[in-house]
Amino acid sequence: MQHADKAATFIQNESKTDWHNASIWRAREKRDVAAHGIPEWEHLRELASQIKDNVLSNLDHYLVQFEEAATRNGVQVHWAATAEDHNRIVLGILQKNKLSKVVKSKSMLTEECHLNPFLEANGVEVIDTDLGERIIQLRDERPSHIVAPAIHLKKEEIGELFHEKLGTEKGATDPNYLTEAARQHLRSAFMESHAGLTGVNFAVAETGGVVIVTNEGNSDMGVHLNKVQIHCMGIEKIIPRAQDLGIFVRLLARSAIGQAISIFTSHYHRPKAGGAMHYVIVDNGRSEHLGREDFRNGLKCIRCGACMNTCPVYRRSGGHSYGYTIPGPIGSILTPGKDLKQHSDLPFASTLCGSCSDVCPVKIDIHEQLYKWRQIIAEEGHLNRFKRWSMRLAGKILSSPKAYRRFGRLARWALRVMPSSMVYNRWNDWGKERELPTAPKQSFKEWYQENHPAS
Amino acid sequence: MSKEKILSRIQANKPAARALPDIPAFEFATSDLHAAFTSLAEANASRCLSLTSTDEMANFISVQFPEAKQIASTYSSYKGNVDLQAVTDPSELKQVDVAVIPGQVGVAENAAIWVTEEDCVHRALPVICQHLILVLSKKQLVGNLHEAYQKIQIDQSGYGVFIAGPSKTADIEQSLVIGAQGARSLTIVFID
Ligand code: SF4
Numbered sequence: 001m002q003h004a005d006k007a008a009t010f011i012q013n014e015s016k017t018d019w020h021n022a023s024i025w026r027a028r029e030k031r032d033v034a035a036h037g038i039p040e041w042e043h044l045r046e047l048a049s050q051i052k053d054n055v056l057s058n059l060d061h062y063l064v065q066f067e068e069a070a071t072r073n074g075v076q077v078h079w080a081a082t083a084e085d086h087n088r089i090v091l092g093i094l095q096k097n098k099l100s101k102v103v104k105s106k107s108m109l110t111e112e113c114h115l116n117p118f119l120e121a122n123g124v125e126v127i128d129t130d131l132g133e134r135i136i137q138l139r140d141e142r143p144s145h146i147v148a149p150a151i152h153l154k155k156e157e158i159g160e161l162f163h164e165k166l167g168t169e170k171g172a173t174d175p176n177y178l179t180e181a182a183r184q185h186l187r188s189a190f191m192e193s194h195a196g197l198t199g200v201n202f203a204v205a206e207t208g209g210v211v212i213v214t215n216e217g218n219s220d221m222g223v224h225l226n227k228v229q230i231h232c233m234g235i236e237k238i239i240p241r242a243q244d245l246g247i248f249v250r251l252l253a254r255s256a257i258g259q260a261i262s263i264f265t266s267h268y269h270r271p272k273a274g275g276a277m278h279y280v281i282v283d284n285g286r287s288e289h290l291g292r293e294d295f296r297n298g299l300k301c302i303r304c305g306a307c308m309n310t311c312p313v314y315r316r317s318g319g320h321s322y323g324y325t326i327p328g329p330i331g332s333i334l335t336p337g338k339d340l341k342q343h344s345d346l347p348f349a350s351t352l353c354g355s356c357s358d359v360c361p362v363k364i365d366i367h368e369q370l371y372k373w374r375q376i377i378a379e380e381g382h383l384n385r386f387k388r389w390s391m392r393l394a395g396k397i398l399s400s401p402k403a404y405r406r407f408g409r410l411a412r413w414a415l416r417v418m419p420s421s422m423v424y425n426r427w428n429d430w431g432k433e434r435e436l437p438t439a440p441k442q443s444f445k446e447w448y449q450e451n452h453p454a455s
Numbered sequence: 456m457s458k459e460k461i462l463s464r465i466q467a468n469k470p471a472a473r474a475l476p477d478i479p480a481f482e483f484a485t486s487d488l489h490a491a492f493t494s495l496a497e498a499n500a501s502r503c504l505s506l507t508s509t510d511e512m513a514n515f516i517s518v519q520f521p522e523a524k525q526i527a528s529t530y531s532s533y534k535g536n537v538d539l540q541a542v543t544d545p546s547e548l549k550q551v552d553v554a555v556i557p558g559q560v561g562v563a564e565n566a567a568i569w570v571t572e573e574d575c576v577h578r579a580l581p582v583i584c585q586h587l588i589l590v591l592s593k594k595q596l597v598g599n600l601h602e603a604y605q606k607i608q609i610d611q612s613g614y615g616v617f618i619a620g621p622s623k624t625a626d627i628e629q630s631l632v633i634g635a636q637g638a639r640s641l642t643i644v645f646i647d
Contacts, residue, residue: 023629040481053473060465073610079458131635132626148626155628175627179635186636191546207610217582217622217637224579224614225546235461242609243478246601249617250564260495260565261600263620264582264637270613272578283461291468 003349007317020152021315024145028309030258031359038250047247049363052300055238056290062205062238063281069208070279073270080282083113089280090115090197090230091122097228097276099124099194105212105219106130107199108146108303109232109282111325126197127189129218131182138165144319146326147256147305152318186218196222200233201302202248203279205240209269210279213252213262220266227275231268235286236299248302251361255304289337294372298333300362307356307366313349322346329356333369336377344382347373408443415439483598488563489645492596496566499620500633501641509533512590512644516553519642520586523552529576530555530590545579554584554638558591558618560606561643564599567619568643571612578614582622587638589618593647 011017035041055062067077078093080086086109094102102119104110104126116126116137128137132149136142138161143149150158159173168181198219202211210231212219223229239248253259271277290296308314308328319327324335324343332350335343347370356366377383383391397403415423416439424431442450485491493503506512509532516526527548528535533555542548556575558568568589572578581587597603609615622637633639 026629039484043479043481047476047478050473050476053470054475057470057473059469060462063462063465069610073613079456079461081457081460085457129636130626131624135626148629150626151629153628155630158627175630175632178627179624179632183634183636187549190636191549204609209610215622216624216635218635220579220582220616221636224577224582235465240475243601243604245609246599246604247478250600257625260499261562261567261617261619263499263618263623265567265617265619267609267615268613269610269615272613281461283457283464287461287464287468290465290470293470296470 001323002345003317003321003323004345006321006323007349010318010321011316016154017316019154020318024151024309024315027257028306028359031255031306031309032258034254034258034260038254044247044251045361045363048251048361049300051239051244051247052362055236055240056296056299059235059238059290062240063235066203066205066208066238067281069206071208073208075208075271075277075279078278078280080280080284083282083284086113086232086280086282086284087115087118090232091119091124093228093230093278094119094124094195097195099228101125101127101193102195102197103127103129103189103193103222103226104197105199105214105222106133106149107197107232108143108325109199109234110197111143113282113284127186127193129186129189129222130214131179131216134182134186135161142320142325144327145305145308146303152320187221190221190225193222193226195228195230196224196226197230197232198223200231200237201252202239202245203233203237204242204245205238207242207269209267211245211249211265211267213249213265215263217264220264223268224272227272228278229268229271229275230278230280232280232282234282234284252302252304255306255359255361285338289334292337295333295337295369297364298330298337298369300364301330302362304361306359306361310355310359312351312353312355317349322349329366329370330364333366333373336373340377340380341382344377347377405443405445412439412441412443478601481599481601483564483602485563485598488596488598489593491563492561492566495564496620496643499566500623501566501620501643503643503645505645505647507646509646512555512646515644516588520553523586525551526553526555527551527580527584528555529574529580530557539576539580542577545577545583548577548579548583551580551584553586553588554580555588555590556581558589559595560603561591561596562598562600562603562617563596565619567600567603567617569603569607569615569617571615573612581616581618582637584638586640586642587618587621588642588644590644590646593645
């Protein structure tokens with residue numbers, strides 16, 4: 001199903017759509033307040049972007065430097081060219097140590113690789129420990145937002161779920177009560193698990209360490225209470241120096257939710273006494289994306305979610321409508337590189353207003369990339385027939401002043417005299433959910449000529 | 456081999472060299488670091504206190520946490536009642552009601568405090584305890600995160616963390632709830 005179809009289903013519940021829109025917009029507003037509180041904000045964005053440019057142009061060196069430093073620190077480093085390699089490596093580590101129960105903190109990469117179903121099929125129990133992720137895991141759903149995975153759910157739905165799965169009182173919806181129940185449930189999961197698995201926010205080349213941010217503290221609980229810790233990272237998570245963290249950590253939580261810093265910014269460098277520490281460095285299409293000149297900037301993303309929070313289409317269509325792990329504007333410029341045909345509708349799920357690029361802390365040219373993907377999709381023939389013909393027609397009309405005038409006259413006349421069933425029907429997307437304006441009798445040009453005869 | 460495959464693809468596909476920028480010294484606008492820190496900490500639902508002696512701290516703990524049975528302290532001039540050296544399995548620390556840990560650096564712009572493995576004895580202690588108390592001196596405050604990263608060396612310890620408040624979540628309808636998986640409260644005690 002295409003984005004537009006799924007979005008149409010989503011907006012059928014009007015009050016929920018309004019709620020979704022407003023609650024996500026709040027995150028954008030908080031981001032603005034936080035950003036405006038930092039006089040050097042724009043300078044930080046520029047530096048972040050330049051550091052990431054440098055990373056992309058030296059990625060091979062930095063990865064090797066990172067591996068060497070990590071090895072010196074006693075970390076075991078594994079490389080995975082594909083999602084399958086990644087999953088196999090993680091399973092291998094677990095099997096070698098005879099571990100069958102894993103607690104996992106938030107990681108979009110393991111979602112991308114479909115690690116959970118793979119491990120479960122191989123007899124490993126996986127418990128997601130970020131509250132939002134645990135909620136959607138219990139519902140057997142995928143995240144709808146990269147920072148707030150369960151943002152599409154109302155507290156009544158979560159109350160019902162917890163009643164069924166965690167034994168909370170029926171009808172209870174108080175977030176404090178529900179979170180307390182999750183706390184007890186998750187804290188016992190941490191005690192009973194055998195290995196802690198996490199994603200990575202930043203991997204520091206010069207020191208060989210990884211940095212992970214959470215508000216809940218679940219990454220630290222999972223890592224510290226287990227002998228074996230595994231950190232899975234995409235190759236693009238590298239930053240060169242420890243001091244670069246100052247830039248990125250200042251930007252990340254402020255862009256995400258308007259918080260000055262996440263509650264826990266954890267720096268892991270060496271295994272705990274008697275423990276083992278592993279990194280799995282994953283490519284899965286990233287090195288190929290690096291070769292796409294117009295699109296490689298997408299690899300600078302630090303997964304803050306700001307582009308989603310600001311996007312008028314995301315807010316009113318929900319993360320699931322994108323059909324990919326990473327939804328919203330950034331998802332729409334990364335997915336066509338993965339499978340152009342399958343995701344050819346996503347670059348069109350945008351108004352091209354450019355707000356995403358304005359808020360992006362690493363200054364990715366998101367809306368320009370959306371536009372460039374559209375051109376490639378059209379050239380390679382992946383537009384649906386209706387869009388192909390309407391675009392061709394529009395191209396003809398808009399490139400000839402004469403045709404344009406004639407069409408304008410026709411449209412104004414038609415809007416005035418046609419019965420409403422001819423204007424508001426399933427063929428006219430522009431008439432859905434809105435009243436078209438009353439058409440004036442003349443065009444602006446005609447009016448101008450009439451009123452300024454001299455010129 | 457995956458490694459060679461990945462590296463050679465990167466070499467083939469990477470863009471032309473771009474310079475790594477220098478990071479300028481960004482100054483923190485406010486000179487009263489303690490006031491800035493405190494207001495940020497309160498915004499993060501932490502509590503700040505200024506005490507003059509460790510006796511006052513004992514007093515504070517008994518008043519604030521009258522029910523606390525297990526108090527673990529790594530702060531040298533305050534003794535708890537848990538022998539951390541004797542703990543072998545960190546999950547035993549879930550019984551700890553209050554943990555008192557010295558911080559190394561406090562950051563005024565975000566009220567985060569740098570704590571390392573050596574300060575905690577057990578890495579899990581600051582996150583698994585029910586209530587956390589971090590001890591700082593006003594002299595340990597810096598303005599912004601850049602200054603903090605200049606002061607610390609992130610790989611000096613096997614594990615180091617900036618802690619900026621009690622564990623929290625907003626995953627249920629974006630309503631803020633304090634006390635997710637980690638400590639339920641954070642008190643920052645300034646002793647000067
Ligand atoms: S593209 Fe930019 S705004 Fe969007 S998630 Fe990534 S870093 Fe954040």
